[in-house]
Amino acid sequence: MAKESTFTNMVLTLFLVTLAASTALGFIYELTKQPIAESKMRKKNAAIQKVVPEYSNQPNSEAYQVGVNGDSLMVYPAKQDGKLVGVAISSFTTKGYSGRIRVMVGFKPDGTIENISVLQHQETPGLGDKIDKSKSDWSQQFNGKNPSDFQLKVTKDGGDVDAITAATISSRAYCDAVERAYQAFKKGGLQ
């Protein structure tokens, strides 16, 4: 059965085991680095494609940061034949009902919202998760609206957005994330 425990053999065993483990992990890390980066890139591209009109450039490689109230948001310009057709802005809010909500908001060059997609959220299933397009078409009401004359607040707070029934906090948070994206757009969306 198990060997006698002496100081030297315990130290030696632990050293060898951790050495072997870290070697194996390093090998797997090298092996998966490429596919992980690729799948992240694919996901980002899919999110951008969903929210801006058709484009022919590489928004990912032309992305730049815009600072809004101390946070910096990534802006992805979408161009067709060198002409700007829209920008996708990756925004977030910490006001969600449970945790951070990340969204990708697409604007046309005049500031009209083209489309919005939710990248990540943990809102309550059946109530707050209706912010997600796959669950309900609530978020369609933003499409085609220009935040310069469309108040990005729920009607309860004096804005123009109809909140989801029984999920006012999630709706407010969603508006907050879109508003933040619009601030970034106003500041540096047309560079």
Place this chain on the structure above:
Amino acid sequence: MKQWENFSKGFIRDNPVFVLFLGLCPTLAVTTSAYNGLGMGLATTFVLVMSNLVVSIIKNLIPGKVRIPTFIVVIASFVTMVEMLTQAFVPDLYEQLGIFIPLIVVNCLVLGRSEAFASKNDIFSAIIDGLGMGLGFALALTVLGAVREVLGSGSLTLIPDVAEFTIYQGDGMLVFVLAPGAFLALGYLIMLADKLKKKMY
């Protein structure tokens, strides 16, 4: 015959979830759909088989006093591998399971089988035990996930886009997708598994 017993005991007689009550944290948290349960179960099965195998190989080389730290290092390495591999090749599942993949490390089931079985048995039995226990765990999670998904959202997803079924339209009983529903569903399934166990053994 003995190996068959090592393999089959994980399904009903010593089922990790329904009978031994091991690894309940991921069981309750990730089983919002059958697919999530299946994915979590298979990830745990992989860790279980590999760590049982390695522990069984090195069991005679490890001084008794440092065996637990050694097992933990072995288990943690395989869990990290699973994490990187799922992130690379099944990113959707990785996103769904999130924090619960790294948490396989602290799943009592894995350390329990290393300590109680693999460190006392030969390599082949250890692999068979890991496979049986892991698949029993996966079975329990899939069944629990399926019950919660059917009652809670009216659909059944075994593999997205391949084996996806709509059972009925509408919202379903939301409570089953939420945390309290996990306890309710698990309670009734434990009762059924107990009845089944008494009938079989």
